[in-house]
Amino acid sequence: MSRSSFALAACLLVGQLCGAQGEAHATERSLHGLDLDYVAPAECPSREQFDAMLRARLPDEATTKDTRHFLARITPDEAGGYVGRLDVRGPGLAPDVREIHAPTCRAVSTSLVLFVVLALTPASQAEHEPERTSPAPPPPSPPTTEPAPLPTRSSSDETRSYTHAAKPAATWSWSAGFQATYQHMSEAAWGGRVHAELTRVPALGPLGASLRLSYGWSDFSTFPVRAGEAKFRLRTGRLEGCARVALGSFALSPCAAFELGSLDGRTPALSATEMSTLWAAPGVRLRLGWQTSAWLALEVEAGLSMPLERRVFQITDPIRTVYEPPAVVVDLGAGLGVSGRFR
Structure with missing residues (x-):
């Protein structure tokens, strides 16, 4: 084989490899460039599934030039279903908020995907739409009297009236439960x-606040010299003010607390x-909760308290410390609770 034939075959081989690589890249669908956050309970579709549904409905490279921030959030509602927002x-733009209620989390996530597509499609079409040339003017015709055309509603007006939704509002939730303590x-x-x-749950963002009131008791015994068994019971009411950080179906709550009660012994x-x-006794606490359903939660916590007095x-004859x-005081707790939401 001559040197020129060998060079020609090498060029053809490189061209085929480059073409095959380009075809494989062209078939990829990605969300590159889209600033999108997705927050949902564990039982809902994952972020990967949400992105896959979005890729299937968007044209190629429809998100690369959109500078807006998209936040898709799914939360349980008091009726046992789910609400999606x-x-x-974006900078210089009015907030665009849309909301959907459905009995299943899958239906809510699908609706949120459609909302994202509706928000992205007008902008992407405007960027990729080719310029239209004006048609050639028709030949002159005799003047005629025509009625004035009625005003028409442009697509931008329709989009503007559709996207002006009500601003999201924070919601409140209540809960009650029991813990076993050590x-x-x-x-x-x-x-x-x-x-x-x-608890106050914000419309946007993971940070909320809560106020908890509780009553508890604990029993223990000591065995002083020449006194047999001494039994003690601590009974306290506790007020806690907490910050609440939502992490999907989990919530982490650091709290400041104050206990007031009595310590009795015999x-x-x-x-x-x-x-x-x-x-x-003032104290500090840290609580981790897991929302297993729209109304049931499990929680564990740990705390420290410092008695002021x-x-x-002691007992006498002779004097000895009991x-x-x-x-x-270090304490631990684990339990469950029921909850509901209201506005």
């Missing part, structure tokens, strides 16, 4: 706690020996 914002009071103390909580072996003191419990509270 699409918020589109406290390290120098001795192991076991008990329970019931609570009620009010020694059954020594009749008529009873002791009681005021319990007041640490009274020493119990002294620690400077810091």
